[in-house]
Amino acid sequence: MSDSLEKLYKYVEDNKQYMIDQLREVVAIPSVSAESGKRSEVIRMGHWLRDRLEKLGAKTKLAELGNQEVDGKTIPLPPIVLGQYGSDPNKKTITIYGHYDVQPAYKSDGWDTEPFTLVQAEDGRLIGRGATDDKGPVLGWLLCLEAHQKLGLDVPVNLKFCFEGMEESGSDGLDDLIVREADGWLKGTDFTCISDDNWLGTERPCLTYGLRGNNYYHIEVSGPSADLHSGVFGGVVHEPMTALISVMSKLVDTNGKILIPGVYDQVAKFTQEESKHYEGLSFKNQDLIDDMKFDCLIYENETDTLKSCWRYPSLSLHGIEGAFYSPGCKTVIPSKVIGKFSIRTVPDMDIDTLNKLVTGYVEDEFKKVGSKCSVTVSCIHSGRWWYSSPNHPNFVAGANAMTRVFGIAPEYKREGGSIPITLTFEEALKANVLILPMGAANDSPHSTNEKIDQFNFLNGIKLFGAYWDEISKL
Amino acid sequence: MSDSLEKLYKYVEDNKQYMIDQLREVVAIPSVSAESGKRSEVIRMGHWLRDRLEKLGAKTKLAELGNQEVDGKTIPLPPIVLGQYGSDPNKKTITIYGHYDVQPAYKSDGWDTEPFTLVQAEDGRLIGRGATDDKGPVLGWLLCLEAHQKLGLDVPVNLKFCFEGMEESGSDGLDDLIVREADGWLKGTDFTCISDDNWLGTERPCLTYGLRGNNYYHIEVSGPSADLHSGVFGGVVHEPMTALISVMSKLVDTNGKILIPGVYDQVAKFTQEESKHYEGLSFKNQDLIDDMKFDCLIYENETDTLKSCWRYPSLSLHGIEGAFYSPGCKTVIPSKVIGKFSIRTVPDMDIDTLNKLVTGYVEDEFKKVGSKCSVTVSCIHSGRWWYSSPNHPNFVAGANAMTRVFGIAPEYKREGGSIPITLTFEEALKANVLILPMGAANDSPHSTNEKIDQFNFLNGIKLFGAYWDEISKL
Known part of the structure; x- marks a missing residue:
């Protein structure tokens, strides 16, 4: 392992309470995009990110998207926060996407604690709305960059940030912005990375290489x-x-x-090569049954379930x-x-x-x-569906980074759902997209008692650094 | 024709503008039972009827039905107006049912005129919400009684009135009231008559002898x-x-x-006898097609259409x-x-x-x-469905009355819909129910530009008198 990364890992462990407190600060902003009454909070969250990026020395721009009609009222759309850190022509450039809005949440929905007050549970859970979807990952990128600066480490890649505030409400305006900025703010992107997904299980990291x-x-x-x-x-x-x-x-x-x-x-057609990705996955039909509190699964065995979904x-x-x-x-x-x-x-x-x-x-x-x-x-x-070869260098970099941080090679999964923006990034920027999940399968994004495990949050920050390092070595 | 009826007919013709003006007065009360904001108007309409019955010398009672929850508000149910006129043991007793509430109506629904302002059209239409359903018939009974008094004629039957204000909104409380009053206010009923229906066509009167x-x-x-x-x-x-x-x-x-x-x-089984009622009816498939502005009829011929409905x-x-x-x-x-x-x-x-x-x-x-x-x-x-023999004396009385007023024997029809109260009356009072329609097939109850034709309204008042006369002769 490189010296730089060792320093980074140690820094994260030494400063873990600071990092959790930072997550507490962003969870406390109820940036619910679906509720018009909370729109000012979403915008406040966008400004928080812009300010933080500027403090880290990034160039920033708030891309304003105009207004939206909700329940007969006209309210402003939250801006897309663009950031750029580094422009060294000898370095690879990574565009990082994430979103700073969250799903609605009320204690009365069945939460055990106040949703917008981060709770550090004994078992390592960091409970709060947005902890895993997607404030943990978005903050993780910034904390990783800050760590490099505090340690005096060179950031081995150029970074571009694209954080939106409407992901939970249809990503209004994002497609157009990406297309518009493909030759502007986002020009020169070599790889794109999205951390807005979860592992297949709870113990082993994974990469996502397909969406329906x-x-x-x-x-x-x-x-x-x-x-x-x-x-x-x-x-x-x-x-x-x-x-x-x-x-x-x-x-x-x-x-x-x-x-x-x-x-x-x-x-x-289902190929021999493909079948390898279905071997030994950390997925159990029983997890779905537990989730639904009812067994209405079509298939008896896990591989059939996953194939039918993926x-x-x-x-x-x-x-x-x-x-x-x-x-x-x-x-x-x-x-x-x-x-x-x-x-x-x-x-x-x-x-x-x-x-x-x-x-x-x-x-x-x-x-x-x-x-x-x-x-x-x-x-x-x-x-359209999205599919990327797990053998693409961007994925190999992601897989190597995971192996370095977690000591185990990632699983490869696909998703039955869609993240439409993936395809827009790939087509507009003509660069491969890696989906690099931070949270575990049981994080309950969109549901009550959303959490990210301290283990995943802290190791995710390390992972982002390792990924930059891997990309720089390509 | 009896002298009395001739006098009645002439009185109706001589006083037609007065009678239309009376209809104007009741149409002007927007007694919409489905709109909680208009509940006081429904109650006002109930009181109008009670006052009018008292002026005519009837004993009355407002049967209060308690409250109703609408949109989280508690509002009073309109009363059922009970009335009794005459108690001569030598006369037959008829219970008359009608309702004084109406469907909602707004000019913006597509009305050509203000719905709660009665308009006397050149072609004889009396246009206004409730004109045919059911204020025209309810008022008709009172005007018929008033005419008898003005003319100094004996009313040849005892009358009991039961007017409700929730018919368009589920008849809350009516069933219970009828059962409760079967041995009270409504005791001694020989026949029941409901005028809350329309003719099969526009030119020939009709009687209704079945409901699904x-x-x-x-x-x-x-x-x-x-x-x-x-x-x-x-x-x-x-x-x-x-x-x-x-x-x-x-x-x-x-x-x-x-x-x-x-x-x-x-x-x-469909019988030979029954088939006679389907001959020469004033019903055209085309009327339904015009009504729907679209031809999606299953059957080509009228008899099949009516049989499938009735x-x-x-x-x-x-x-x-x-x-x-x-x-x-x-x-x-x-x-x-x-x-x-x-x-x-x-x-x-x-x-x-x-x-x-x-x-x-x-x-x-x-x-x-x-x-x-x-x-x-x-x-x-x-x-349950309801079916009454068209040969029952109550129906024969209705048919004779129609023949006397209109110079033509009525058609006999059934209805595909339900008037659940019919069965309640029949079972609770153990007396036959006659459905005696006043308005024509094209009156558009529940729809825009509801009307009753002056011809139907005035002849309907005569018809009620002729029906009393026929019943008295049984």
């Missing part, structure tokens, strides 16, 4: 010009709901098999707009109903091809129903 | 303890929505055929509670969903038998789906 995409569809079935009385019209007319429910029942079976012909033809498409029925949805009873025949479902996509599915398959199939099935009502199928939004 | 019942069902499918992220769990779990949609798709086909075995075995059961899918229902996109997998549907029932269907058939079938179909989620089927409420 998501296509969202609406099936609109319409008929009469207004809702009908089911006494007067029941049995007399072709009801839009009957036709919609019939078509929706033909999309997917109980075991998750998508019934739209052609969908699986697009899915990349590398096969899925289709979920989300709901119906225009039909009755409240408690109690209402006997109306809805005149127009919109069925909503989404398909999670994987390599090598093509969005346009999928849209054609879905639209054609739904229209065909609707014809079979024989209703006089009319149907329209639309893809409301689509986000 | 309604059983409302919930299918609850539950699984995980909380909603799931469809990225993480899509393809991994048995989703409650998938199972629910599958089961809901097995309940009814596009053409309205109920797929639950055994349901049609309970339906009374004397066969129907099943409508109303919606799903617990799933996503808003505009836009949400990718969650709902953890618990409740599918809602209702079955309109007809003679000789039995509620308990139907509930058993429905529950057994849904559970069987759910088993076939093979989901680890669990299902519960419940009948949330049920109201």
Whole structure:
């Protein structure tokens, strides 16, 4: 191990209470982007980061994104905090993304402690909203940089920071900003690193090399010009709901098999090489069952569960707009109903091809129903899947860094969900993206009693330094 | 024609502007029971009726029903106005039911005129909220009684009035009151008459001799303890929505055929005698199409349409509670969903038998789906169908009265909807109920530009007098 890193590791251990106190300070700012009344707190958190970056000697810029309409009120969007540290042409340049907004949290949701007051539990948990998602990691990068400065160590790479305040609320304006700044503030990026994810388990670090995409569809079935009385019209007319429910029942079976012909033809074949990544993973079906407090798993064995989540498409029925949805009873025949479902996509599915398959199939099935009502199928939004080779130098650097810090090689995982910004970074900056998780699988981001373990937080700061070091040696 | 009736008819024609002005006065009271802010207006309307009944020499009683919780506020229920006029043991006694509350109405809903200002159109329409439903008929009874008094005519029957102010909002408290007063205020009722319905067409009067019942069902499918992220769990779990949609798709086909075995075995056979009531009716499929501004009718011919509405059961899918229902996109997998549907029932269907058939079938179909989620089927409420022989003396009296006033025998119709109070009256008072409509088919109750035609309103008042006369001759 290099001298520099040894010093860094020791510094982190020697200053751990300071670092935890710093996390306490950022958790105490309730930067909830989803609540308009807390918007000023989100902005305060953005300014906190900008000030801290400036103190560390970084150049900064607050990219203002204009206003947003929420519940009839116009409120400002929080700025994207851009920062730049170092511009040595002999060093590699890493763009680091993170977000400083958090999910809503109230003690009454079921928290054991006040969500915006960091609690240091005996068992090492640092409990508080945003501790793992994503204030711990964002702060970690700054603390790592500060440590280098305090120790008089050279930072072996150039750093660019891109911290947003709207991640939990749709990342308004971020895509455009990245595209706009690709030839500006973010120019010269060699690698991108995102630390906004969690390990697969709780003991072994991991790298994330794939995300599913998501296509969202609406099936609109319409008929009469207004809702009908089911006494007067029941049995007399072709009801839009009957036709919609019939078509929706033909999309997917109980075991998750998508019934739209052609969908699986697009899915990349499972290879021998790929199968290695599924061996010996620290994942148990029982973890999911515990999480759900109910066993409704389709597969008996872990590999099948992970494959179905990571590398096969899925289709979920989300709901119906225009039909009755409240408690109690209402006997109306809805005149127009919109069925909503989404398909999670994987390599090598093509969005346009999928849209054609879905639209054609739904229209065909609707014809079979024989209703006089009319149907329209639309893809409301689509986000492509992302897949990166674990053999890419950026990943090798991440893996080496993990091995150095934790003494064990990382697991490789994919995610069933989407982080759409990953793809935007990759395409706009034409640079590989590494997803380098800091927290453990049981951190409960978005849920009650969110935490990051002191072990993960402190070793994460070391990991970031080791990653810079690995990148500098490429 | 009797002298008395001739005098009544002439009086109505001579005083038509007075009678229309009286309708104007009651329409001007916005007695909307569904809007808590208008509750005082509903009560004011109840008091108006009580005062008017007293002026006519009736004994009255305001039956107070207590309070109601609406949007977290406690507001008083409007009283049921009870009235009694005459107690001659040598006369028959008729209980008259009507309601003095109305549906909500705003000019911005699409009204051409102010809804609570009665407009006398050139073409004879009296336009205003409640004109046909049900203020025109309720006032009609009082004006008929007043006319008798002004003319010095004997009222040939004893009258009991029961006017409620919550009909458009679930008739809170009415059932209990009727049962309670069956041996009290309403004791001695020989016949009941309800004028809260409309003709089948626009030119020929009609009597209503049947109503469908309604059983409302919930299918609850539950699984995980909380909603799931469809990225993480899509393809991994048995989703409650998938199972629910599958089961809901097995309940009814596009053409309205109920797929639950055994349901049609309970339906009374269509008889030769019954078929006569379907001949030459003033009903056109095209009227429904015009109403819906869309042709989604199942049947080409009028008789099939009417039979399917009047004397066969129907099943409508109303919606799903617990799933996503808003505009836009949400990718969650709902953890618990409740599918809602209702079955309109007809003679000789039995509620308990139907509930058993429905529950057994849904559970069987759910088993076939093979989901680890669990299902519960419940009948949330049920109201029995109502059927009265058109040959009953009460109906013969109504028919004769119509023939005398309009010079043409009435049509006989049934309704696909329910007026649950009909059955309560029949069972509690052990007296036949006649449904004697005043308004025409195109009056648009509950909709914009509600009206009653001057022709129907004035002849309706004559009709009420003729009906009393017919009853007195039984």
